Amino acid sequence: xxxxxxxxxxxxxxxxxxxxxxxxxxxxxxxxxxxxxxxxxxxxxxxxxxxxxxxxxxxxxxxxxxxxxxxxxxxxxxxxxxxxxxxxxxxxxxxxxxxxxxxxxxxxxxxxxxxxxxxxxxxxxxxxxxxxxxxxxxxxxxxxxxxxxxxxxxxxxxxxxxxxxxxxxxxxxxxxxxxxxxxxxxxxxxxxxxxxxxxxxxxxxxxxxxxxxxxxxxxxxxxxxxxxxxxxxxxxxxxxxxxxxxxxxxxxxxxxxxxxxxxxxxxxxxxxxxxxxxxxxxxxxxxxxxxxx
Numbered sequence: 001x002x003x004x005x006x007x008x009x010x011x012x013x014x015x016x017x018x019x020x021x022x023x024x025x026x027x028x029x030x031x032x033x034x035x036x037x038x039x040x041x042x043x044x045x046x047x048x049x050x051x052x053x054x055x056x057x058x059x060x061x062x063x064x065x066x067x068x069x070x071x072x073x074x075x076x077x078x079x080x081x082x083x084x085x086x087x088x089x090x091x092x093x094x095x096x097x098x099x100x101x102x103x104x105x106x107x108x109x110x111x112x113x114x115x116x117x118x119x120x121x122x123x124x125x126x127x128x129x130x131x132x133x134x135x136x137x138x139x140x141x142x143x144x145x146x147x148x149x150x151x152x153x154x155x156x157x158x159x160x161x162x163x164x165x166x167x168x169x170x171x172x173x174x175x176x177x178x179x180x181x182x183x184x185x186x187x188x189x190x191x192x193x194x195x196x197x198x199x200x201x202x203x204x205x206x207x208x209x210x211x212x213x214x215x216x217x218x219x220x221x222x223x224x225x226x227x228x229x230x231x232x233x234x235x236x237x238x239x240x241x242x243x244x245x246x247x248x249x250x251x252x253x254x255x256x257x258x259x260x261x262x263x264x265x266x267x268x269x270x271x272x273x274x275x276x277x278x279x280x281x282x283x284x285x286x287x288x289x290x291x292x293x
Contacts, residue, residue, distance in 0.1 A: 027056055028056055028057070028058060029056065029057050029058070029261075029262045030057075030058045030059075030060055031057060031058070031059045031060065031079045031080060031262065031263055031266055032060055032072075032077065032078040032079050032080070033047065033059055033060065033061045033062075033078065033079065033080045033081075033082065034061070034062045034063070034064060034068060034069045034072050034078045034080075034081060034082065035063070035064065035065065035066055035068060035069020035070065035072070035078075035081045035082030035083055035168075036063070036065065036066045036069060036082040036083050036084045036167075036168050036169075036251070037063045037064070037065055037167065037169075037191075037192045037193050038066075038084040038110060038168065038169055038193055038210075038211040038213075038251065039082040039083075039084060039107075039251055040061065040062075040063035040082070041213065041282060042108070042213070042278065042279050042282040042284065043059075043061045043082055044061045045278050045281075045282060046059070046270055046275060046278055046279075047059035047060075047061050049274075049275075049278060050266060050269060053269060053274075054262070054265065054266075054269075056262075057262045057265075057266060059266065063192070064166075065164065065166040065167045065168065066081075066082070066083040066084050066085055066166070066167060066168025066169075066171070067165075067166030067167070067168070068166060069081035069082050069083055069254075070083055070087055070091055070254065073095060073100065073102060073254050073255075073256065074091065074094050074095045074098055074100065074102075075098065076098060076099070076100055076256065079255065079256075079259075079263050080253050080254070080255055080259075080263065080266075080267070081253065081254040081255075082251075082252070082253055083168050083251075083252045083253075083254060084110065084167075084168035084169050084172060084211070084249065084251055084252070085168035085169075085171045085172045085175075085249070085252075086104065086250075086252065087102055087104070087252075087254060095256075100256045100257075101256060101257045102254050102255075102256065103254065103255050103256070103257055103258055103259070104252055104254055105252060105253045105254070105255065105267060105271070106250045106251070106252060106287050107251055107252065107253050107270055107271065107275075107279065107287055108250075108251040108276070108279045108284045108285060108286055108287050109240045109241060109248060109249065109250055109251060109284065109285035109286075109287065110211050110212060110213070110240055110248070110249055110250075110251055110284050110285070111211075111212040111235035111236060111237075111239060111240040111245045111247065111248050111285075112169065112172065112173060112176075112209055112210070112211060112212070112235075112247040112248070112249060113209065113210060113211070113212045113214075113215060113221050113222075113235040113247075114130065114207065114208070114209050114221070114222040114224060114235075114247075115161075115196065115197055115200040115206075115207070115208045115209065115210060115215075115219045115220070115221065115222075116200065116206075116207055116219065116220040116221075116222055117150065117152075117153075117200060117201070117203065117204045117205075117206060117219065117220065118201070118218055118219060118220050119150065119151045119152060119204055120143075120148070120150050120204070120220055121148045121149075121150065122143075122146060122148045122150075122222065123220075123222070123223055124222060124223040124224070124225060124232040125146070125222045125223075125224060125225075125232075126224070126225045126226065126227055126228040126229070126230065126232075127176070127177055127224065127225070127226055127227075127246060127247075128226075128227060128228050129146060129228055130177045131177055131178055131179075131181070132145075133158060133160060133207065134160060134162070134173075134177060134178060134183055134184060134187070135177075135178050135181045135182070135183070135184060136181055136182040136183060136184050136185070137181075137184070138184055140158065141157060141158055142155075142156040142157055142158060143156045143157075143158060143205070144156050150204050150205060151204065152204035152205075153204040153205035154205075156205070157205060158205060158206075158207060159188065159199075159203050159205040159206040159207070160184065160186070160187045160188065160206075160207060160208075161187065161188045161190060161196050161199050161200060161203075161206050161207065161208030161209075162183060162187040162188065162189050162190070162196075162208070162209070163189060163190055163191075163193075163196065163209075163210075164189045164190070164191055165189070169193065169209070169210065169211065170189075172247075172249050173209050173247070176246075176247055176249075177247070188206075190208075193210040193211050193213075193214045194210075194214050196208040196209065196210040196214070197210055197214045197215070197216060197219055200219055201216065201218045201219050209247075211283075211284075212235045212236070212237075212240070212283055212284070213282050213283035213284055215235075215283070221234065221235055224245065224246045224247060225246070226246055233245050233246065235247075237280065237283065237284065237285045238285075240284070240285040241285040241286070248285075250287075251284065253267065253270070255267070271287065271288070273290045273291055273292065276288065276290040276292075277290055277292035277293075280292060
């Protein structure tokens, strides 16, 4: 929660400072950009870099989750909604009922990593096993069910870490791993991607999922296979780009109609080599092949 609020405050202060510095900002345009916590760090980096490209345009960034950004687009209170999942048909229809035409823009790709404590001896896990861990009625409740004993995990009971239900990461993981099933009761639902990684880092019994860009040297990334015992693929920028990683996903920005004017110019810059090199530098895969210095 602190992370999201701090980004919102910093963005708001930046907007205020820039506008104040130009005599009330009479010639300035402000782009309101809200949504996915997965994308919030790179969105902030884009906003800051774009100030050097077009000082007349200020981008105010806040997080809150994909659902929050999509709801703001439906209500017409943002120019760009960030999402780590595609909008649902019912959301697109609801936007139309509010007079808004949601247009999707792919701005990058992400490997949704499965995080383990650094001392966990497990190196690979399958989507089938993840369904047994995370799914309602799943049969795995202890690390010994996966054939390992985790040092420091007193009774080997799995601490299952998830995201809150307005998160695009939550929705994508549910669709990819659980299909039409529900999450089990008793998961620890975290507000932000970094919160997931922090909890796993400090909890030997834990397993969690989050965007690859939030990986640190203090946690372990599981190699993922489709089937138990099958060949696994590790999360990386390369495996997210080529689609070989089983839980790779596109990252989206949504606008009301085809963007034009300063919003269109900003999105074109994000899709250019300059913008795509920034997302690469943040640990995501670019939406297209780029050349970076």
